[in-house]
Each structure stands twice: as C-alpha cells, then as structure tokens.
Amino acid sequence: MTDGPPGDDRVVVALDVGGTGMKCALVRPDGSVLHAERHPTDAGRGPDAVVATVLAVAEGLADRARAAGSTPVACGVAVPGVVDETAGVAVWSANVGFRDVPLRDLVGARLGLPAALGHDVRVGGIAEARLGAGRDARHVLFVAIGTGIAAAHVVAGSAAVGAHGAAGEIGHILVRPDGPRCGCGRPGCLEAVSSASAVARRYAELAGSTASAAEVAGRAAAGEELAGRVWREAVEALADGLATGQALYDVDTMVIGGGLARAGGQLLDPLRAALRERMTFHREPRLVAAALGDEAGCLGAALLALDSLERR
Ligand SMILES: [Zn+2]
Numbered sequence: 001m002t003d004g005p006p007g008d009d010r011v012v013v014a015l016d017v018g019g020t021g022m023k024c025a026l027v028r029p030d031g032s033v034l035h036a037e038r039h040p041t042d043a044g045r046g047p048d049a050v051v052a053t054v055l056a057v058a059e060g061l062a063d064r065a066r067a068a069g070s071t072p073v074a075c076g077v078a079v080p081g082v083v084d085e086t087a088g089v090a091v092w093s094a095n096v097g098f099r100d101v102p103l104r105d106l107v108g109a110r111l112g113l114p115a116a117l118g119h120d121v122r123v124g125g126i127a128e129a130r131l132g133a134g135r136d137a138r139h140v141l142f143v144a145i146g147t148g149i150a151a152a153h154v155v156a157g158s159a160a161v162g163a164h165g166a167a168g169e170i171g172h173i174l175v176r177p178d179g180p181r182c183g184c185g186r187p188g189c190l191e192a193v194s195s196a197s198a199v200a201r202r203y204a205e206l207a208g209s210t211a212s213a214a215e216v217a218g219r220a221a222a223g224e225e226l227a228g229r230v231w232r233e234a235v236e237a238l239a240d241g242l243a244t245g246q247a248l249y250d251v252d253t254m255v256i257g258g259g260l261a262r263a264g265g266q267l268l269d270p271l272r273a274a275l276r277e278r279m280t281f282h283r284e285p286r287l288v289a290a291a292l293g294d295e296a297g298c299l300g301a302a303l304l305a306l307d308s309l310e311r312r
Pocket of ligand 1: 184185186188
C-alpha cells in the first residue's frame, strides 16, 4: 500500500465474486472506500454470463470513478476455488463454475488498466493482516470458517500462494481419521467436522431436528446438552487444526473470520483454551475475531491490484 501525494485522486476498481453475490468498490490507495455496491452473481446462468457481469460491473465502476473526478489506475478481482494468480486464471470453482477463465486479462483488456486476480480467502487474509484485526502483527494466519474452512498465511502483508495456487487449504487437514467424509472425498478433514455446515449436519444427525450452526451455538450457550456436545466437538477439532497451523507457521496472530466467527466469544474463548492445551514448545498465537466482515475480500482485491502496480 502506498500513500500518494496530497490531492491523490487515484482509485482502484475492486470486485469480490462469490457464489451468490459480488461485493464491489472503488478503493483509495490508503484502503479507504470511495464507493461500494453489490450485485447478485446468479451463478446458475453459467460462467460466461458471470464473466460478462464482472466485466460490465468493473467498467461501470471505472466510469463512475472518472465521473467523480477520480482516476482509476488498476482493477483487482477476487474469486473462490483454485486460482493461478501468476497467470491470472480462475482455474476451478465449484460454486461459480469457472473452468480456466483468464479473468485477469479479460478485465484488463476491457478496462484498459493493469489488473490482478486473487483467491478470495487469500486476499481477505491480506486485508485483515494489513487493515483489520492483524494490522499490528507481521505473521498472521487468517482462517475463514463458513460452509468450508480455508486459511491464508500472510507475512509482512503478502500471502503465500503455493506452487499450484492451492496454499492455505487448512480445512483439509486430517483431524478425525474415523470422522465424517469431507466434500473432497476423504474422511475426517477439519471442515467435515468444524465448518458451519458440519456443525449443522452433526446436530441434525444427533437431535433429529435441524438447526443452523449459529442456532447450535445459541442452544449450547443456553445449556442444551446435545448442542453443547456438538459445539465442543467442533471447537476441539478446530483447535487440533489450528495447532497444526501453528506448528507449520509460527504466527503472532490468528484472525478467525467467516460465518462461524459471528459466535464471538462463544467460539473464541473455548477455542483459545483448547489451543493453549495443545501448545508444547510452540508459542501460543493471539486469537482474535476478524474485523472487516464480508468486505475483506473486496478490500483485499484492491490491495492486490495496488501491489501489482508497485511491481510494474
Ligand atoms: Zn477434505
């Protein structure tokens, strides 16, 4: 991130494309938001239609910036799934349907601006590490817990991408060898036990009635024994996963985001205690709730675009 000269009128066009919605913004170099808007993704229309919407929305934002007297200088796009950030290609995504879409170059050509493409959780981690709950730390692990579980290891503001664009898949750490089967096909992955959808599934299995993960958390807090058991199982497995994360990365701060993190202290307090029990010679990381909510991906896409300008 660069602080421009006084009167800096530069903005970045940023889009976070999810399975159901797109969060879009014009972001200044200091990370402040000039304008924000949201659009439905409507992924059921197919990937070509989604790409057409992404390009139209990005162009509309660039036009809006110029009309407001600002200068759009780059565009950043975040997408879920497997992302080749070097090539700028959305390789694969289950919920948006992308298959080898060269999204960076498509956006760059349409806008006539430099563009960057990133993974939604990785750029969300960059935003939390630089602007959010991890801003005082140099080594941050951002863990997003929603329908799945994924992480970003951010050091000095940059996230490791991996050799194949798949770094940070902490949801597929094996925590319960005899546990439920994961969406990836293997039994006992962390996200098959501790994701919001896994908590809801486990509760339904034991209680015979349905409840969301948030409802399970609420019932556990109210003293319902079964909900308490399900919540405890999820927290214990999560602590196993985070302990592995700490053994690998030795971070100062773990930032917990995603839908499950809305349980606040009801998640973080027992999780902190369970993680502490698992630390031997490793230093215990500071465990905090994410600060940017669902805007992290969009802000992170903007930061990625600004970073790419600096490298040019
Ligand atoms: Zn898995």
